[in-house]
Amino acid sequence: MKQFVSDRKSRTPAILSFAVIALFYVLVFIAEQHLPSTSMLFTVLKKGATYALVAVSMNLLNGFTGIFSLGQAGFMLIGAYTYAIFTIPLDQRAAVYQYFQGGAVQFSVPVPVALIFAGLAAAFFAFLIGLPVLRLKSDYLAIATLGFAEIIRAIFQWNQLGPITNGSNMLRMFPNFNDFNIRNDAGEVTVYLSTTIPFVISGVCIALIVLLIHSGYGRAFKAIRDDEIAAEAMGINLAHHKQLAFSISSFFAGVGGAMLAMYQTTVQAKSFTSAMTYEILLIVVIGGVGSVTGSVFSSFLFVACSEWWLRFLDEKQMIGTFEVPLLRNGFRLVVFSVIIMIVVLFFRRGIMGTKELPDLFRRKTKEGIK
């Protein structure tokens, strides 16, 4: 029984959760084949999958390593740009870099490679930024990373870098989610994958993060979160491990950024503002700081509400002849932010607290026994 110490708890919950996730993927695939591709459902699923990855990557920092960073948007920007720059088809570059004679980069790489580039680029910048910044304490760190995100944004917008970044102008024409669909010669779609693939990408990434969290390094991160001094006294090198967590988190933020680019089909530096970081932070909080499952749930919830379920609040609604008051452009966001405030104030632990998917089944099974 030795080796079962600490995971004496039966393995069934884990297996169950795997089953559930797998089932979900299958459902998504089937739905995509049969429901009209114009349905809002798929928008939500695509964007949700993207945000889920970014939220989890942020949670790895804020929730599991206790580093309160607000640089996420900056790293997403790097990822998005790297992806776009390396994947725009050659014959389109002239059109995209219209003011810069087709730009400096005159080759393009396959999508998976570009995704990895995106991650690496973000991770690399994170490493450089981390060197000075990670020595700072909680909210100083937060504001410094926020500052760096803004600086990155400005650099990418600088006209002198136009040949690479297309200045402040939009990057587009790069492969997006719809290009994952398999088409026949006539150009009709035979197999829809435009939602399934994003799920796979972000699924794999999140799985990697989860593995990391459950590895020895993950434990070291948690140790740092719980008590830096004790962690150091147990031989954990703070600088090295923080640097590691920061770079890894940024790597996945970068991949997330690339996915966001694919979702939006265009990239522009000016949209990666601190507001975006706040949005992601709120997602993490709503889901529960320190719960991967929570982050994933709340990403989909957040996107679904803002893109879909609460949309009707923005338009005039008639019940018979009675016009529902207050409903007009912007009301959705008001309701939305009120909900968020309620969560932040009264449900501070978020949807999941620090629980994960298996824990849900675990409780159930326990009850079952009783």
Added chain:
Amino acid sequence: MENNILRIEHLTMQFGGVVAVNDLSMEINRGEIVALIGPNGAGKTTAFNCVTGVYEPTNGQILFCGRQIARSSPTGKMRKMYAGNDASAFVGDSVRLSPDHVTKLGIARTFQNIRLFSGMTVFDNVLTAKHLRRKSNFLVSTLHLNYAEEKRMREETWELLKAVHLLDVADEMATSLPYGKQRLLEIARALATKPTLLLLDEPAAGMNPQETEELSAFIRQIKDEFQLSIFIIEHHMNLVMDISDRIYVIDFGRLIASGVPAEIQNNPAVIEAYLGGEDQ
């Protein structure tokens, strides 16, 4: 190689105008249990923090197994405000190892105000402390390719918990344990780093006499079981007199006496310091 495992030479730690530790010199031999005692605020924990690399000493040097782990002399502003003894001895290149480095060399510690990893189970607290001895890099362990290593570490952890009689609570949250057990867990966690020198900062604080009894037995037991040298700070005189081979006494940062328990027990200076200490 020489037989003292830790040697502190002319250690002085000064915060601003306050001299917390003043010209402290002492040594610990292999296999010894050495106690550092003194009234509250005498600078005992500060000395610990210097040894473990939390503080950079103002002056003096510390050798572990003959290797410098700290060496410095007053610099900058300190040079003017320095109030300790001779600062001349250690001028020149200073050495400062970070706490984690010191731990890697084989010095482990517990904390006076318990510092367990609150978000983790008892088992994970100990398992985490094994992290520094791992061979596999983060890619390997992320992909869980180091199964053998992980398994070994879990088994060792299991052994440790058995040794400190915490096996039954292995899956409890660390902070949910009673005070006494938390202290034991801290010791187990320290042992998990495979130290040769163990620093215990008031391990018996908040324990009842009976628990204290067990503790002294326990300390001896782990000393033999893990071939440790032990450096202990403690107020419980019975415990100190019972287990320690030699005792150092400091008051207001200065060393006022040292020797075997019997000598210390009837050393007037010590008694004075303590009575004085109590009175204030």
Added chain:
Amino acid sequence: MKKILSVLLVLALMIPCFAMADDLPVVKIGVFEPASGDSGAGGKQETLGMQYANQETPTVVIGDTEYKVELVYADNGSSTDKAPSAAQQLVSQQVSVALGSYGSGVSIAGSSYFKEANIPVIGVTCTNPQVTLNNTHYFRICFLDPFQGTVLANYAFKELGAKTAYCLAELGNDYDVGLSTYFQQEFEKLGGTVISDFFPTGNSDFTSYLTNAAMFNADVFFCPVSIAYSTQILQQAASQNVTFPILGGDTLDSNVVANAAKGANIKVVITTFYQEGANPTFDAGFKAWLNSNAEAMTNNGGNDMISAVSAMGYDAYYTALEALKAAGSTDSAAVMAALPAVTLTGVSGAIQFDETGDAIRTSAYVKTINTETGDWEFVAEQTVE
């Protein structure tokens, strides 16, 4: 407490969406316009044109059945990151054709979603060539920036006798950057020199940029920026007593801008699509409608002055109707197929598409602000062959 709150939360999410009941079959036309953000004012005025046209002709006969035309709105927030979901929204509501947007950037950002769902879009005042380039689904009823840039450059160089021009554009705004680039190209071809500068989104302190222009001894200050910024630029220019005239593109053609310049000692010249008075019947009808509709009035900036974008919106609506008639079905693909052949004599002039789907336009109106009255005044109709 928590219990109640959580219940409330659930309710907030569960409120059902109410559908409208109606007798006639409905054909949906998507309105892909900014209702908020920097271009919000312009977007709303453009939408007004469509709304007016819609209440003027609320039904259309397609094939041999009469359909009620329903305008479906989506606010693209004048930002390229909100545009996709706005486009998605229209797509998911299966509109037969979409109109818009005010602002080229958002049009480009939304484009691919309509393309994927093959829904045709009729660009109203998005003047950047990139909008329609290599797109079969994007059409446009206004002139293009190269043309507008040329007109402006010529006007500045010949009429205003400017030798040095200072261009100011918003970072990452395709309209601004595009137009000023074309202006620069033409102006330099004519032998002038151009200093171009950019300001970050959300900037509100333009004094330094105005000073820059003055320092470079610019003879003209060219700022083809969205209404939000142009109003601030005008006011700050006024308070700095700048000597050079301020030149702008079609975005400045709004009564909001005119009001901002009222009573100030500055010269403002712009090019645009339509000048009040060119079509009296439309003017009269539109003003009447504005005055009868409080909400419309506020959306128009509080008075009944007619902005060119409204006229364009009006024409766009009728172009869409023509396309629907020609298609003989509400199927978006059919409408797309029908659109290239559509011709129409709108209030802003004759509309006919070339092979890239752009309207063939050869003339632009040059206007200036009468700073006493705060009205736009017609200067000339510039034609470039």
Added chain:
Amino acid sequence: MWSTVFPYLLSGISVGGQYALIAIGYTMVYGILRLINFAHGDVFMVSGIIMVYLCASGIPLYICIPLVLVLTAFIGFLIERAAYKPLRSAPRMSVMISAIGVSYTLQNLVLYITGGLNQIYPTIPWISNSVTILGATTKMVTVITPFLTIFLVFVLVFLINRTKIGMAMRAVSKDFETSQLMGIKINSVISITFVIGSFLAGVGSILYFTNYTTVIQTSGAMPGLKAFVAAVFGGIGSIPGAVVGAFIIGIMENIIKGLDVILFKAGLIAKPLGLATFSDAFTFALLIIILIVKPTGLFGEKTTDKV
């Protein structure tokens, strides 16, 4: 050379003064609650919106202005009570998140009310008039801002050093728990801090928007962020620090905007490099440098955390 730099200096000083008035709010709140009040910039913006609507409703200016200030102060008070007080015992991170939530809410609320359209700020006579000093023409407000700022700061410093409540504030910022034990009414002290902070933000908004005349839900974000940077730069917790920092940042930012011209005139560059792009980024670069070189800022006193 001077004539080249001066106009930038001028607008720099004025915007610096306005940042200063916001920065004080940040620095006071941080000093007492150790909280970055992300919503402060939005309070500043809301104050602007209130002014727009009050004037639109036809209330004469001489009533509007004081009313705006009072309302702004009240909003500050309200926010503290609603969003921060319940979290007194919570970890700092969740309070910070609550602050972000409040800022999000305020912005969306204004977006809803204004319909996301820019609101033209009412022109306040006299201070909106143009004046020409040393060849640079500008608004009167530009000139008076720095003086008004300095004056208000002096009043504030007096308040803090001479009055009972000021003493309480200093006590609380020194040691929260102890001063609580000493029977200081923590909550009222905190409320007053927020009221003062918001009041000054209100004054700032009047000056700022008289200069820059359009208000939109996002108007507060950048000035807010910069004011905060100013506070950190000057040493968060220290009022003089915040003011000095604000002026430095205001001036630097405008110099950067004009850098092309200055370098060009000085003949250092052949053609403009579009360095104005970095006018915002520079502020943050400055922040990071100071954080790394001297984490406690220019005037911040050192804090040591116990092992």
